[in-house]
Amino acid sequence: MIVKSDNYFNQIKEISDNKKVLLSKSPFTNTIVYLESDKVLGFLIYDVIYEKVEIIYIFTHKNCRRKHIAYNLLSYLINEVKEKDNITLEVNIKNNSAISLYRKFGFKEVAKRKGYYNGIDGILMEKKL
Ligand SMILES: CC(C)(COP(=O)(O)OP(=O)(O)OC[C@H]1O[C@@H](n2cnc3c(N)ncnc32)[C@H](O)[C@@H]1OP(=O)(O)O)[C@@H](O)C(=O)NCCC(=O)NCCS
Secondary structure, rough: EEOOOOOOOHHHHHHHOOHHHHOOOOOEEEEEEEEEOOEEEEEEEEEOOOOOOEEEEEEEEEEHHHHHHHHHHHHHHHHHHHHHEEEEEEOOOOOOOHHHHHHHOOEEEEEEEEEOOOOEEEEEEEEEE
């Protein structure tokens, strides 16, 4: 089951490999979770800033990968924000799994962010809605 909810923050904190992104919550921030028996197996955190959407982080529990959990979270997001202009995100140039996931949804590389991740380049990707 996928729901948009802020009620799973503790579970998200427990499973996430990146605690830093969880600190950057603002009034624009939303969370979508993938649940099985009320356990979070994946989540997607994103900001909606007027007509623009930005993915902050998408994550699937490390024991549950390659089961289309992230795919389903992204599909849910795209449907949720279909009236907006675009979705953008930053991804580490070495993160092939995430890049190939985003390409599957038609995200395109629009800029390079030199040294964005501790010296490793980032890619800014965008999907027009
Ligand atoms: C990236 C991540 C979210 C993918 O989650 P997932 O639930 O395993 O992905 P899915 O099963 O939904 O995969 C959907 C598609 O993404 C691509 N993909 C996902 N994992 C991949 C991998 N390890 N290698 C290559 N392609 C991959 C494939 O195109 C896949 O479709 P397919 O299985 O039909 O070939 C997961 O690996 C993760 O949590 N990584 C750590 C956090 C992270 O890097 N987040 C991205 C930050 S920008």
